[in-house]
Amino acid sequence: MVTTAVRPRLITITAPKSVPPRRDVDSFPDPPATVFKPTRYNRACPSTPPPPPPISKMSPTTPTSVTTHASLPSFSSSAGQSYDTAATSVNDSVVNVKSHDQQSSLMSGSVCTFHQDHDDWSAQFRSDLDLGSLVSDDCPDGATLAAVHDIPIYNAEGEARSFGSLFDPDCSTHQRQLIIFVRHFYCGACQAYIKAMAEGIPSSDYFSIPVPTNFIVIGCGQPHLIPQYKKFSQSPFPIFADPSRKLFKTLGMSITLNIGKKRPDYMKDISPVAWAHGQATTIRKSLKDEDGIRKRDIVRGGHPMQIGGEFLFDEGEVVWCHRMRNMRDHTEISVLRKLLEIDEG
Template sequence: MSGGSFMYATAGAEMRPDLKSMPNPGPAPKAKPRKSEDSASVDLTKVADLHVLSADGKSFSFKDLYLRSSHGAASHSQTHRTLFIFVRHFFCGVCQDYLQMLSASIKPEALNSPPLKYPTQIIVIGCGEPSLIPWYAETTSCPYPIYADPSGQLYQALQMTKTLSLGETKPAYSPGTFVGTTLRSMKQMVMSGPSIFKGGDFKQVGGELLIEVGSGAATHTDIAEPLPYKEYGSSEEEKTQTQTPHPATSGQDEQAHVVWVHRMQSTRDHTEVPELRKIIGLD
């Protein structure tokens, strides 16, 4: 790979500066409304049994992740949601910027209280090797669970795009320069030693996917409708439930539906964080 191609592939965009030393740029620009792609384009029956890996190499089916509630176990009487964030290779500086902004803007405790309609969890999935997950979580300050799909089977089944295009618009979540982010990505790769080629496919881009599980599971047309807020996470039993995968069920209580989906069309095409907050019901 030539030097120019290498820089282009590793970063996919720009350098994350020291945010503490930056002057206040004023109010962030309003995110452009992004309509959901056709939720029917995601067939959960085709992806439910595909597997991802945790940092310690344990294998979980995709449905294991969205069938369990944000409290870690089955929630038979309540609807719950899972927002999946699919990122590029683990050395992509733009996706690192995105997760940093997302983690700073949406705290885990905010996902289990009003104004959310239902308890929600955020899960990050990358296309690299699971051995890089602890480093990636520390680098991005991400408090959410991170899994890996090094085979790319889940990305492919979800029809995620492969491209090196930067796209036409520079995102608000990555304010730095192309050269800066490229150099940062290259440095991370070199410093990773034997993991230099374990970050994942440079061309693979991701997206965001919101899945709702429960008897009241909505379709994407319900996303802007006022649904009754339910109290949750209050029982002692629910508070002490352990982080165990939910077994697959076929009952009506555990219907899973895709509420919203966005597939990136370029390396800098994640849904802007302010818009994502609106989609899950925080704003």
């Protein structure tokens, strides 16, 4: 009989890991502060924070000093300036006007003149609305005019010329040029505007303008549609086309579907419904005319959402401009008459 020895197994007993005592929430350390690295702009343009404003020592107040030291806001600094928007000065400029003494107090004895001074200050804004329209938008600077100088525009025969040839003093026949940018060649609102302009500034008034001014119309459709547009609008002015719309874009004229809430004077007899119906009628009649447009020309009148504006050039520079905010926002004829010094502003 064989006896087998059994090797005893060794059992290792490990002590349990010690658990740290539970800490309260307040005993946890604060998270490390986030360090923001300087941005590329801050590294390129370092700036020093401004010093804190000085703290003035205030004198103790008494019931009498509260009333004697009280003062009302002064409008003298604003009343001492006004903006000249007369037709003789188309650029906005600050001029001095007669007003009360800026150093005088608004309190005279026990009589407060605050309301009277406020009325005098705000009276400058209660003027004719047409005068307010004489305020110019931001005029294109020299760099912008240099960028648009060589953009081609086309006449009815498709012949190209540079846009700069219209206002360059070496090429233009007049000292000033009023260039009207219209919408697409089927827009009834712009057609009504050109008609109103021809009627509101007849030849007798045109030749009485103190500074010789040439009127020019530019649309965004195809140039071969210019004869039809002259027929639609009864325009006596030269018309050119910018089908690429580069002029419109570079000079800051945008696109929109907004027809505007206010009906302008040049469309006072044309409602929005009649406006849309008139455009459709005009296109339909022109399609039936042997010398009118063709079906393919319906989509060649220009971008339907493009809006325009008016730019007044003098000696090769823009001295006044208005960019339309909606589809019926051409400058009123009464404003143009004041701008061109036909009427007194």
